[in-house]
Structures are given as structure tokens and as C-alpha cells.
Amino acid sequence: MKSTLHKIATGILICTMGMTSCEVNRIPETDITDPSFWQNEADLKMGTNRLYTYLPGLPVTDDVWSDDAYGTNNNSISDGTRIVPGTDGFYENQYALIRWANNIMKKSQLVVENGTAQELVDVYIGEAYFFRAWGYFQLFQRYGGVPLILKTLTEDAPELLEPQASREEVIQTIYDDLDIAVSLLPDPSDQDASEYGRITRTAALALKSRAALFEGTRSKFHGYGDPQSHLAIAKAAASEIIQSGEHDIFPNYFNLFQYEGNGPDNKENILVRMYGQNTENSISYHVTQRNLETGVANPTKYLADSYLMTDGLPIDMSPLYEQPANTVEVFNNRDPRMGDTFFKAGDEYIGTRPVYTIPPLNFQKTGFGNRRYANLNDWQVSRSYIDRPIIRYAEVLLNYAEATYELDGAISDEDLNLSVNKLRSRESVNMPALTNAFVAANGLDMRQEIRRERRVELALEGFRYWDIIRWKIAEDVLQRDILGNYYFDEFKEQEGNDPLLTDDNIILLQKKENRYFDPARDYLWPFATEQRALNPNLEQNPEW
Numbered sequence: 446m447k448s449t450l451h452k453i454a455t456g457i458l459i460c461t462m463g464m465t466s467c468e469v470n471r472i473p474e475t476d477i478t479d480p481s482f483w484q485n486e487a488d489l490k491m492g493t494n495r496l497y498t499y500l501p502g503l504p505v506t507d508d509v510w511s512d513d514a515y516g517t518n519n520n521s522i523s524d525g526t527r528i529v530p531g532t533d534g535f536y537e538n539q540y541a542l543i544r545w546a547n548n549i550m551k552k553s554q555l556v557v558e559n560g561t562a563q564e565l566v567d568v569y570i571g572e573a574y575f576f577r578a579w580g581y582f583q584l585f586q587r588y589g590g591v592p593l594i595l596k597t598l599t600e601d602a603p604e605l606l607e608p609q610a611s612r613e614e615v616i617q618t619i620y621d622d623l624d625i626a627v628s629l630l631p632d633p634s635d636q637d638a639s640e641y642g643r644i645t646r647t648a649a650l651a652l653k654s655r656a657a658l659f660e661g662t663r664s665k666f667h668g669y670g671d672p673q674s675h676l677a678i679a680k681a682a683a684s685e686i687i688q689s690g691e692h693d694i695f696p697n698y699f700n701l702f703q704y705e706g707n708g709p710d711n712k713e714n715i716l717v718r719m720y721g722q723n724t725e726n727s728i729s730y731h732v733t734q735r736n737l738e739t740g741v742a743n744p745t746k747y748l749a750d751s752y753l754m755t756d757g758l759p760i761d762m763s764p765l766y767e768q769p770a771n772t773v774e775v776f777n778n779r780d781p782r783m784g785d786t787f788f789k790a791g792d793e794y795i796g797t798r799p800v801y802t803i804p805p806l807n808f809q810k811t812g813f814g815n816r817r818y819a820n821l822n823d824w825q826v827s828r829s830y831i832d833r834p835i836i837r838y839a840e841v842l843l844n845y846a847e848a849t850y851e852l853d854g855a856i857s858d859e860d861l862n863l864s865v866n867k868l869r870s871r872e873s874v875n876m877p878a879l880t881n882a883f884v885a886a887n888g889l890d891m892r893q894e895i896r897r898e899r900r901v902e903l904a905l906e907g908f909r910y911w912d913i914i915r916w917k918i919a920e921d922v923l924q925r926d927i928l929g930n931y932y933f934d935e936f937k938e939q940e941g942n943d944p945l946l947t948d949d950n951i952i953l954l955q956k957k958e959n960r961y962f963d964p965a966r967d968y969l970w971p972f973a974t975e976q977r978a979l980n981p982n983l984e985q986n987p988e989w
Contacts, residue, residue, distance in 0.1 A: 483555040493569045496576040499542040500718045504736045507907035512922045514742040525961030533973035539580040546577035547597045571629030572644045578622035582656045587970040608982040623653040633691050641709040648716045651836045654682035654844045663915040676852045683845035692838035696872035699785035702817050707832050716836040740808035746928040752783040757877035771933050788814030796825045806942035812930025812952050843899045920964045927954040
């Protein structure tokens with residue numbers, strides 16, 4: 446971490462979010478003092494804008510770590526073949542974010558001393574607290590306990606050699622930071638339209654709900670700590686957002702990830718990574734979608750099979766299900782979100798092939814194509830301005846449903862109508878409601894149906910890996926064959942693409958005998974060799 450902080454101390458990037466690209470001014474931090482920079486609200490806003498550059502961008506590739514997606518090659522996280530890295534850019538980047546958030550908190554006082562009203566400055570302080578919590582939660586998911594740096598440090602500060610804090614200390618720090626953010630930030634309805642994209646009070650509550658659900662269910666299923674307290678926090682934070690009336694479900698699921706979903710009129714988006722062309726808060730707008738076309742994260746059979754039939758039953762229970770004879774029939778009588786997430790024949794595709802027919806197996810190796818963010822016009826100009834939703838109201842509703850069930854071992858129909866069924870009744874979805882009577886009558890399991898709803902609603906948005914980690918099912922689902930679509934006759938027309946097949950004629954991407962997951966090791970990530978060399982008190986995670 447000393448190396449990380451040294452890199453930050455030697456210079457900063459000041460990015461104004463209204464520019465098409467960041468202006469890079471390398472200024473030693475010792476020169477950014479009250480007379481040279483931190484003079485007024487505009488300076489503070491410019492400094493705070495840098496925090497937004499740490500939000501995750503496109504494409505979303507995390508799902509290849511899980512059983513929901515496969516790229517063009519085997520993934521070492523998914524198949525258990527990774528080793529301890531020498532360096533870790535992700536770890537360094539999160540501490541760079543934390544370092545800059547700490548700096549904003551410290552330097553904001555200079556802006557107050559120079560005459561800016563405290564209530565104006567407080568909003569930026571709230572943003573800094575949100576981003577510090579964001580950075581620590583990203584670290585917490587991967588590594589568990591990590592060193593807590595809660596103030597700006599010099600390069601030789603003794604705190605840089607502190608051991609990692611406990612899980613309990615880190616998650617409490619996240620909660621505390623988000624509570625401060627909640628107290629300082631505006632609601633979306635109190636925010637000027639020109640400020641769309643900046644952190645709001647509901648974003649802080651949503652992140653608190655996400656973090657608390659993660660630790661609550663992880664501690665419950667891994668057998669440690671006090672799950673109930675975290676689950677109660679997750680439910681309360683989600684409930685506060687629901688009761689606020691600030692957010693609602695966007696009517697069209699596919700358009701959530703298209704231009705129609707951009708901007709403040711979409712009340713489902715709570716936090717986005719902005720790519721909007723020429724908007725004041727735009728971070729960048731040069732993002733091509735060709736990397737989705739060429740197969741960085743394509744759906745697997747496991748994800749495909751999780752979509753219900755239109756009668757609300759799983760494919761192995763519904764009388765509507767018939768084994769498909771071609772790629773078109775895969776989508777027959779299925780939850781419409783499947784066709785909004787997977788490419789299917791007739792969809793708008795790419796310039797060299799404007800209408801989609803069958804998946805090209807040279808790129809879409811699973812025999813399924815990822816339709817998220819796909820846009821023909823964007824493909825033709827090799828750039829996209831579609832924002833990436835990072836926190837959606839849909840996730841908040843799912844957090845509420847899951848936390849409620851895990852707290853009580855049951856969930857009422859009233860709470861299902863408040864959460865899951867708002868997603869199923871989305872105008873473009875219109876799936877049957879989930880009720881206790883329906884579950885009982887059909888021999889379903891309520892926990893599994895809540896988890897299923899989360900899986901399909903948030904498909905290919907980067908949630909699945911962390912869900913199987915916290916539910917402690919990664920040791921089961923990651924040690925199976927990785928499977929794709931049926932190898933239909935129409936695939937045989939593609940010369941030179943002859944995949945391995947199972948006895949059932951299903952595309953086989955990787956055999957289970959080549960996949961490993963050690964429960965004693967792989968539920969946490971290893972610290973890089975470099976970081977442990979810089980801080981000898983940083984203990985390696987078990988079995989790494």
C-alpha cells in the first residue's frame with residue numbers, strides 16, 4: 446500500500462466531468478494548498494469529480510467469474526487455476542480512491558475558510574464519504590479484512606504498516622461512512638437536473654443495503670458473526686428508499702440498457718456511470734460495444750435455464766416447456782427478460798449483419814449472445830453514449846425481499862408485492878406474481894425463487910459471482926461442466942467451429958474435471974506479493 450500511496454502523492458488527475466476526455470494536470474499534492482487550489486465551491490467540485498472516475502465502466506465482464514457467463518477462453522477465477530499475483534491493480538486503485546476521498550474531506554475545510562457556505566461544502570463531503578465506503582466495500586468483498594486508512598497520510602506514515610482490520614471493523618466503517626453520507630446528501634428530487642449523475646442520499650442508502658445484505662448472508666451461510674444485525678440493516682436501508690417514493694420501475698426492461706434509459710426521467714437508476722454525450726457530468730463517451738459482440742461475457746446454459754416459463758414455473762416443472770429444436774424455440778414461452786438479455790433471431794445486430802440470425806460460435810462460444818447495450822448505430826461509429834446502471838431500484842427491491850426472508854425464514858405476500866412482484870409486473874415483462882400459495886401449490890422453495898428473481902433481473906450486471914460467494918454455493922456451482930446452448934443443426938453451417946459436445950448434444954466449454962474450487966481458500970482473494978512485501982504486517986488470506 447505504501448507504493449500505492451506514493452504513486453498518488455506524486456501527482457493527481459483533475460477530471461472535469463463535462464469534458465469529452467480528462468484534462469491531465471500533474472501537480473504534486475504538496476502544491477495543492479489553500480492559496481493554490483482549494484479556494485471555492487468550483488475548486489471543490491472539480492476535485493470531487495475525480496472520485497467519479499473510479500466507478501466501474503463498460504463492458505461488464507465480472508460474470509465470467511461465475512456460472513452465468515463465459516468469455517472466449519477459460520477464466521482462472523472461475524475454474525480455480527489462478528495463483529497469488531505479483532501486483533494487484535484493483536487493490537491499488539481502491540486505495541487511490543480512498544486516498545482521494547480522505548483528501549477531499551480534509552481540504553474541504555479550506556474552502557469553508559475561504560468563504561463558501563458549510564451547507565454547500567457538506568454535499569461534497571457526503572460524496573467523499575460515499576466513495577470511501579464504495580472503495581472499502583470493493584476491497585471487503587474480495588479480501589475480507591483490509592487495512593483501514595481513514596485520514597490523509599504522508600508517504601512515511603507509520604499507519605501504512607498497520608495490519609488489516611477485522612471484518613467487523615471494516616463493515617462498521619462502511620456503515621458509518623454511509624450514515625454520514627445519508628445525512629449530508631440531497632434526495633434525487635432535491636437535485637437540479639444538471640446535477641444528474643452525482644451521488645444522492647438514496648444512492649448511499651442503496652449501497653448500505655447492498656453491503657449489509659452481502660455480509661448478513663455471508664455470515665449466515667459461512668457460519669460466523671451476527672447475521673441478523675446485518676440483515677436488519679439491509680432491510681431497513683432498502684425500506685427507507687422504498688418509502689421515500691424517490692424511485693420507480695422503468696417500464697421497458699430492454700431499454701434500461703439503451704438510450705431510452707439515460708437521464709433523470711428514468712427513476713429506476715439510482716447510480717450510473719455516465720457516458721452521455723456533451724452532458725455536464727459526463728466522464729467519458731468513447732466506449733465501443735464491439736467487445737460485447739466479440740464475446741467477453743456470453744450467457745451459459747445455467748443462466749438460460751434459470752428463466753421461468755410464462756406460467757411462472759421452472760422449465761423442469763412447466764407443461765409449457767418443450768426441448769427446443771432450433772435457436773428460435775429456446776425463447777418460446779419464456780420470461781421476456783430472457784429475450785431482452787440474449788440475442789435472438791430478428792434482433793438488430795451489427796453493421797456487417799444488421800439482423801441477428803444465429804450466434805457466431807467463433808465469438809459467442811456458448812451459443813448464446815449477450816444483448817446488453819447492443820446498438821446498431823453505436824456499432825457503426827465504434828462508440829457509445831449509453832450509461833451503465835450501477836445501482837438500480839430493482840436491486841433495492843430484491844435486497845428488501847431477500848433480507849426479509851433471511852431474517853424471518855418467510856416473507857408475506859404483502860412484502861412480495863412490495864418487491865419481487867413490482868419487477869414481474871414491469872410493463873414489458875408481465876410475469877405471474879410470486880405468492881406463498883403459488884409456491885406451496887407447486888412444490889417450490891421460496892428462497893430459491895427469490896434468488897432466481899435476482900439472478901434473471903440482474904443478469905450480466907456483475908452480481909452473480911458475489912451472490913454465489915455469499916450464499917456459499919460457489920463450491921457446488923463452479924465445479925460443474927461449463928455448458929452452452931444445444932448444438933443445433935443450424936450451427937453446423939459455421940465452418941471451422943466444431944465445439945466439444947456432451948452426450949446430450951450440448952456445447953461443452955470446459956469439463957468439470959478441469960475446474961476446482963477450494964472452500965478453505967477460494968471464498969477470499971489473495972493479497973498480492975508486492976503489497977505484502979511493502980507491508981510485512983499484512984497477513985495473507987488462508988491457504989493462499
